[in-house]
Amino acid sequence: MQALKLYGKKDLRWEKAEEVEVTESDDVVIKVKAAGICGSDLSRFAKLGPYVEGMTFGHEFSGVVEKVGKAVTHVNPGDRVAGCPAFPCKSCHECEKGNPARCEKLTVLGAFQAGAFADKTKLPAANVLPIPDEVDDDTAAMIEPSAVVAHAYYRTSMQPGDTVAVLGCGNIGLLAIQWAKTFGASTVYAIDIDSNKLTIAERVGADVTILPKEKPAYEIIQELGGDGVDVAVESAGSVAASAEVLALPKKGGEVVFMGIPYSDVSIKRFYFEKIVRNELRILGGWNAVSSPFPGREWHTSIEAMRSGCIQTNPIITHRLPLEEGPAVFERILNQNEFFSKVLLYPTTS
Structure with missing residues (x-):
């Protein structure tokens, strides 16, 4: 399996990664179909550096379920899905109040857990959402940023x-x-x-x-x-x-x-x-989750995309193979050409 791993500021490498396997009963292993570059990814790449050196990067994505743990019932291998990349702790004061976006220990896919700039990634079942046939893979990869906006407007x-x-x-x-x-x-x-x-x-x-x-x-x-x-x-x-x-x-x-x-x-x-x-x-407006997790932001985003209220195709300017990730991050920073949303595709998808 191949992945983009962040080792330091402006040190993003396309290299071999460990195969993703089911280890917990609620695990869902997902074959990535499309992954988007977020503005926060650019800041982490250029200004802040990795959370963990060598961590597989990326958190906006769509994919197809490959394997599931024995406790997973709402999706099956072969299902098309999107992933909520947020991991609230569920035990802090804000989580107990039903405010997971304000979690005191919130982490995100690609920070301390291998992310979506890879052939495959893994999420707990609660973070995996089935997507309807009317929502294509590129659009589904943008459900997360759509949910971020919906979350803010709901406030x-x-x-x-x-x-x-x-x-x-x-x-x-x-x-x-x-x-x-x-x-x-x-x-x-x-x-x-x-x-x-x-x-x-x-x-x-x-x-x-x-x-x-x-x-x-x-x-x-x-x-x-x-x-x-x-x-x-x-x-x-x-x-x-x-x-x-x-x-x-x-x-x-x-x-x-x-x-x-x-x-x-x-x-x-x-x-x-x-x-x-x-x-x-x-x-x-911070993050994209609410109670019951992952929140209405996700379900309304999926429906808005299914109905055509939210259009992503005009926003996408670049569709590139995942291995071009290190080069395209540099190109975006150089600002010699216009970029809006960039989607990356694993070559095995």
């Missing part, structure tokens, strides 16, 4: 007819646009400094695209006839966007932070005062 008080601004149109932002529409948003503003991303944003349903080069996005939204949006989503994970998003909601509106900046965030007084004077509600 808001969004109502049909509300207006939404999505700041940052990477993969999460492009899914956030579609989920806003699915939740009934009347108008969705897509904001980014990359025109390529805005082109995709328009394809997936954004009503208005904003390239804030000449003036701030909040001014453009006001000029278009609004006093701000009901819900503003920060999905860029940048230091600047983490402050600028505070100027987008109307008085009494909400801000949802989904992106994670990897530097300290300094907020100018102008933006900070928006929180206080506009009485904003500030929310964080």
